[in-house]
Amino acid sequence: MTASVQTVPERLKERLQISGGSAALRIRFMGVLAFQALLMVVFTALVPRFIGWGNVQSILFTAAILAMVAAGQTLVVLTGNLDLSVGSIMGLSAYVVYDLASQAPVLKPYVVLVAIIFGVVLGAINGFLVAVLEIPSIVATLGTLSVYRGFVSFYAHAREVSVGELPQWARHLASANWLGVSAYVWLAVALVLLVGFALRTLPWGRKIYAYGSNPRAAYYYGLSSRRIVIGAYIGAGVIAALVGLLLGAQVGNINSLLADGIELQVLAAVVIGGVSIWGGSGTVYGAAMGAIVLATINNGLVLLGVQEFYRLIFQGAAIVAAVAVDALVQRRVQSATNRRAIMEVTS
Amino acid sequence: MRALTDVSFDFAAGEIHALVGENGAGKSTLVGVITGLIGPDSGFVELDGKPIRFRNPLEARAAGVTAVFQDPNLFPHLSVAENIFTGNYPRSGAFVDRKAMAREARAKLDDLGFDLDADRLVAGLTVAEAQFVEIARAVDTGLKILILDEPTSALTPGEAEKLYAVARKLKSLGTTVVWISHRMEEIRVLADTITVLRDGGHVQTSPAAELDDDAMIRLMVGRSVVLNQVARTEPVGPPRLAVEHLSLPGVFDDISFEVAEGEIVGVAGLVGSGRSEIAQGIFGLSPRMTGVVRVGGAQVKPRSPAAMADHGVVYLPEDRDAEGVISSLSIAANISLPSTRRLSRFGFMQSRRERELASQQGQALRIKGHVQDPVSSLSGGNRQKVALARWLATDPRVLLLDEPTHGIDVGTKAQVHDIMRNLAREGRMAILMISSDLLEVIAVSDRVLVISRGRLTADIPISEASQERILAAATRASNGKDAVA
Numbered sequence: 001m002t003a004s005v006q007t008v009p010e011r012l013k014e015r016l017q018i019s020g021g022s023a024a025l026r027i028r029f030m031g032v033l034a035f036q037a038l039l040m041v042v043f044t045a046l047v048p049r050f051i052g053w054g055n056v057q058s059i060l061f062t063a064a065i066l067a068m069v070a071a072g073q074t075l076v077v078l079t080g081n082l083d084l085s086v087g088s089i090m091g092l093s094a095y096v097v098y099d100l101a102s103q104a105p106v107l108k109p110y111v112v113l114v115a116i117i118f119g120v121v122l123g124a125i126n127g128f129l130v131a132v133l134e135i136p137s138i139v140a141t142l143g144t145l146s147v148y149r150g151f152v153s154f155y156a157h158a159r160e161v162s163v164g165e166l167p168q169w170a171r172h173l174a175s176a177n178w179l180g181v182s183a184y185v186w187l188a189v190a191l192v193l194l195v196g197f198a199l200r201t202l203p204w205g206r207k208i209y210a211y212g213s214n215p216r217a218a219y220y221y222g223l224s225s226r227r228i229v230i231g232a233y234i235g236a237g238v239i240a241a242l243v244g245l246l247l248g249a250q251v252g253n254i255n256s257l258l259a260d261g262i263e264l265q266v267l268a269a270v271v272i273g274g275v276s277i278w279g280g281s282g283t284v285y286g287a288a289m290g291a292i293v294l295a296t297i298n299n300g301l302v303l304l305g306v307q308e309f310y311r312l313i314f315q316g317a318a319i320v321a322a323v324a325v326d327a328l329v330q331r332r333v334q335s336a337t338n339r340r341a342i343m344e345v346t347s
Numbered sequence: 348m349r350a351l352t353d354v355s356f357d358f359a360a361g362e363i364h365a366l367v368g369e370n371g372a373g374k375s376t377l378v379g380v381i382t383g384l385i386g387p388d389s390g391f392v393e394l395d396g397k398p399i400r401f402r403n404p405l406e407a408r409a410a411g412v413t414a415v416f417q418d419p420n421l422f423p424h425l426s427v428a429e430n431i432f433t434g435n436y437p438r439s440g441a442f443v444d445r446k447a448m449a450r451e452a453r454a455k456l457d458d459l460g461f462d463l464d465a466d467r468l469v470a471g472l473t474v475a476e477a478q479f480v481e482i483a484r485a486v487d488t489g490l491k492i493l494i495l496d497e498p499t500s501a502l503t504p505g506e507a508e509k510l511y512a513v514a515r516k517l518k519s520l521g522t523t524v525v526w527i528s529h530r531m532e533e534i535r536v537l538a539d540t541i542t543v544l545r546d547g548g549h550v551q552t553s554p555a556a557e558l559d560d561d562a563m564i565r566l567m568v569g570r571s572v573v574l575n576q577v578a579r580t581e582p583v584g585p586p587r588l589a590v591e592h593l594s595l596p597g598v599f600d601d602i603s604f605e606v607a608e609g610e611i612v613g614v615a616g617l618v619g620s621g622r623s624e625i626a627q628g629i630f631g632l633s634p635r636m637t638g639v640v641r642v643g644g645a646q647v648k649p650r651s652p653a654a655m656a657d658h659g660v661v662y663l664p665e666d667r668d669a670e671g672v673i674s675s676l677s678i679a680a681n682i683s684l685p686s687t688r689r690l691s692r693f694g695f696m697q698s699r700r701e702r703e704l705a706s707q708q709g710q711a712l713r714i715k716g717h718v719q720d721p722v723s724s725l726s727g728g729n730r731q732k733v734a735l736a737r738w739l740a741t742d743p744r745v746l747l748l749d750e751p752t753h754g755i756d757v758g759t760k761a762q763v764h765d766i767m768r769n770l771a772r773e774g775r776m777a778i779l780m781i782s783s784d785l786l787e788v789i790a791v792s793d794r795v796l797v798i799s800r801g802r803l804t805a806d807i808p809i810s811e812a813s814q815e816r817i818l819a820a821a822t823r824a825s826n827g828k829d830a831v832a
Binding site for chain 1: 403404405408420421422423424425429433434436438441442443445
């Protein structure tokens with residue numbers, strides 16, 4: 001039949017041109033993979049031991065922590081908001097939860113539960129500020145970043161929680177190797193898959209995408225913006241609180257500055273991974289990929305012996321480049337919906 | 348402002364009910380009231396004999412009342428299937444059943460005769476396709492009333508035919524289709540009943556067979572407010588702005604006209620006909636536009652607003668709050684904005700000269716308030732004057748005004764009309780005025796251009812212009828040939 005003969009080029013045309021928006025979004029993910037491959041080739045060429053198993057393990061470990069927090073951050077960024085307070089939530093959770101557990105040993109079996117409660121409360125506060133009081137998220141979470149961190153310092157009183165005070169299992173987990181790879185890496189893989197699955201198949205996850213894609217339409221569709229945004233912040237808060245425990249167990253002696261400043265790296269991972277800073281598009285797998293890219297850059301530059309400020313410059317440039325690419329993608333999406341925009345102007 | 352006054356009529360089950368009226372007659376407001384977007388101050392809506400009041404569009408939808416608006420409200424990053432089912436996902440247990448979602452979406456689209464891949468992202472769809480998605484979403488077993496607000500305004504004739512078929516199909520299933528439109532020809536072929544609204548009031552509801560086109564237009568335009576025409580004594584000068592064969596794919600096509608020095612040319616046409624886009628194109632806001640623009644005989648390239656302003660062509664947009672004024676700045680700062688270079692010495696703005704310029708313009712245009720007051724403290728009419736003053740301060744030769752009196756009370760309106768006449772007749776400017784208010788067009792213009800669906804359908808000297816004639820040209824489909832293709 002002639003119809004089937006025509007279908008193939010028609011399909012191809014559709015993929016490449018007409019649905020330019022969707023093609024652009026897919027190409028974005030391939031771009032991150034290609035960039036990662038390029039980084040590995042370059043670093044291996046410059047420092048052969050970069051590709052050694054020990055070093056790869058170290059990269060994966062760094063990436064694991066980042067990827068987990070980035071998975072939480074992705075929830076928030078997909079709604080078109082930011083959460084700058086994740087580092088402070090990690091620090092607060094790690095310090096306060098472990099300290100409570102060492103002072104009241106009854107709590108020891110329940111540290112995970114206590115951390116989850118902290119995550120829910122701190123995330124809900126962020127969500128309340130953004131969704132109910134309608135404070136721009138960058139301002140609201142910049143505020144809570146400071147407030148949460150200030151609270152840990154106040155609570156800590158310049159003391160440290162020492163390795164000995166941590167629960168046994170946490171210390172074991174931090175040094176455990178499963179199938180030759182750190183347990184944290186497996187936890188990160190599991191968490192990323194879990195969040196990815198939830199975003200894809202739970203109504204809650206689909207609504208996050210819908211709201212981030214077009215908040216106005218979400219209203220017409222009867223979606224509750226408050227529930228969606230607060231839910232995303234609680235998700236980010238809980239994940240940050242749990243990862244705080246993991247990071248604390250790995251560090252050992254925990255002071256009030258644990259995970260200070262990590263939020264910028266987390267955001268960088270999310271953005272490099274192709275989650276649109278304007279919301280509505282991107283995946284948690286992309287964010288995890290972004291975490292790996294970032295960990296690779298950091299590791300490679302350390303191996304090269306370059307100084308810290310070069311690392312910062314490189315990291316910053318990567319963020320800007322990623323957002324610039326996203327802006328182009330966004331424009332493709334918009335130009336695809338261009339005639340609609342014209343109609344909005346005229347009506 | 349009162350958008351609707353005492354509107355009462357019935358929709359019968361299983362009919363196609365056309366709702367007609369000029370721009371601003373209150374059609375969209377009425378839809379908002381029915382679907383719960385806007386709360387009425389008084390009165391009620393009854394469905395199947397029971398009084399109802401929806402608090403939001405979702406409640407209306409649950410009760411079987413859905414509206415599809417002119418501009419699609421969709422999620423561009425999501426697939427067609429997801430857009431159809433968002434908020435109402437097919438589930439298996441706690442999870443969204445994506446396979447069932449795609450399957451049901453496909454079935455729905457097929458049912459309605461829409462040839463659309465359910466897996467495609469909405470970002471890549473045409474406006475017509477996006478509209479199909481909205482309709483597919485609205486069509487549900489419980490659908491009683493489907494309101495379509497200007498559904499064919501962006502469709503090609505072929506796509507529109509498809510939509511007619513869908514409307515007829517829904518009607519045969521017992522759904523009431525409320526079809527809001529300006530287009531005589533489609534109302535003719537579709538409607539069983541016609542309701543005419545005018546100035547927010549209900550004029551008449553009658554069976555389509557009892558109302559011919561002329562009677563319908565008469566009912567749409569009849570109005571009480573009177574605006575005075577002022578006869579001109581000064582002759583018009585040589586052509587100041589001339590455009591030839593302007594085209595912007597999908598928006599307008601082959602537009603040619605001239606505006607002479609000292610002349611006011613009114614541009615009439617329905618919302619969405621491409622009127623504003625033509626002015627925006629001349630002002631350099633549409634780089635993809637083709638055609639020739641001449642200012643004072645010399646050909647210019649409308650590359651950007653700044654370039655056109657240098658040629659003495661300025662554009663005053665309709666949406667003043669978004670585009671026309673910067674409401675957090677003072678009146679003086681707004682007025683001096685395009686003239687900063689002229690007001691500066693050694694690169695620094697001289698605030699004394701800025702204030703002088705502002706108060707001089709403020710007096711000329713009778714702007715209320717002190718020049719240091721923020722524009723946000725002004726009424727709509729005065730904001731409009733500030734926006735105008737800002738451009739007048741640059742001493743332009745061609746003014747493109749888009750709905751210059753939209754949302755302004757009648758008294759201020761007459762003032763703005765006087766100002767425009769002065770600028771043209773004494774200031775020797777060439778003025779192109781886009782307006783939906785036909786009385787205003789007739790009162791102020793020296794000549795009237797009518798745009799319909801992206802084409803120039805009439806060029807009427809003011810001595811021959813009447814509301815009926817303009818409206819007839821504005822609703823005319825230009826011989827089946829259509830710029831919006």
